[in-house]
Amino acid sequence: METNTVIQVSHIRKAFGGKIVLDDISLEVRQAETYGLLGPSGSGKTTLVKLLTGIDEADQGDITVLGVKVPKLSLLSQIGYMAQSDALYSELSAKENLEFFASLYGLKKAERNRRIQEVMEIVNLQDHLRKRVDQYSGGMKRRLSLAIALLHEPPLLILDEPTVGIDPVLRMSIWKELKNLNARGTTIVLTTHVMDEAEKCDRLGMIREGRLLAEDTPANLLASTGSSTIEETFLYYGGVRP
Numbered sequence: 001m002e003t004n005t006v007i008q009v010s011h012i013r014k015a016f017g018g019k020i021v022l023d024d025i026s027l028e029v030r031q032a033e034t035y036g037l038l039g040p041s042g043s044g045k046t047t048l049v050k051l052l053t054g055i056d057e058a059d060q061g062d063i064t065v066l067g068v069k070v071p072k073l074s075l076l077s078q079i080g081y082m083a084q085s086d087a088l089y090s091e092l093s094a095k096e097n098l099e100f101f102a103s104l105y106g107l108k109k110a111e112r113n114r115r116i117q118e119v120m121e122i123v124n125l126q127d128h129l130r131k132r133v134d135q136y137s138g139g140m141k142r143r144l145s146l147a148i149a150l151l152h153e154p155p156l157l158i159l160d161e162p163t164v165g166i167d168p169v170l171r172m173s174i175w176k177e178l179k180n181l182n183a184r185g186t187t188i189v190l191t192t193h194v195m196d197e198a199e200k201c202d203r204l205g206m207i208r209e210g211r212l213l214a215e216d217t218p219a220n221l222l223a224s225t226g227s228s229t230i231e232e233t234f235l236y237y238g239g240v241r242p
């Protein structure tokens, strides 16, 4: 294990009702990088990130996050998790949602107000703070969920499809912010099935049918397969060779 390892996944297996969903997955995420899990729908990405957060438990294998074996309740304050389906109180305003999560994370009042302003500016929702969440669009809800994950400035962000339903301009600004967070030492794990987004990650794990097909920097993955796009690389590892 390297000294800057934030997540160590060793030989994880997970099955639901006899169906193997994750099959002998091992990977490592290093401090201050953005690690992307790339794979088609149903490949096991969400299941894997849920194991990383400790929401769910593996049948076999070990996971260590920030030096602690998961699941561990105390780790939750260290992780900013954005689930695929938004966990928001729709009858409350965005501000009330943020205040609720800020108090869960134990943020003091002055810090709470400052952070609420900051995270809402990052996702460009500062003008919609007082709007009820049930009046938000799908993309706005995604952005609010991201804002909540950022609220307590956790050292590790785990984001399940963070930019789905978000327009390209805002997506670019969110990526810029993710890179800023990396520069300040934050480690990010995200899932995606968007190939152009995968190229923005420092390292990629390609997943298909519960197996890790390959893991490396986008540049190395392209070079080692002689591909010109990440999509071609994925197809190569998936056994589709022209």
Ligand SMILES: Nc1ncnc2c1ncn2[C@@H]1O[C@H](COP(=O)(O)OP(=O)(O)OP(=O)(O)O)[C@@H](O)[C@H]1O
Residues within 6 Å of the ligand: 016, 017, 021, 039, 040, 041, 042, 043, 044, 045, 046, 047, 048, 084, 193
């Ligand atoms: N609680 C569960 N009970 C039974 N099967 C499950 C459960 N959670 C996930 N699965 C199955 O595990 C497989 C992997 O699902 P998972 O949600 O991890 O995939 P994914 O790569 O995140 O897909 P998507 O991009 O569509 O979210 C799927 O076949 C899914 O039906």
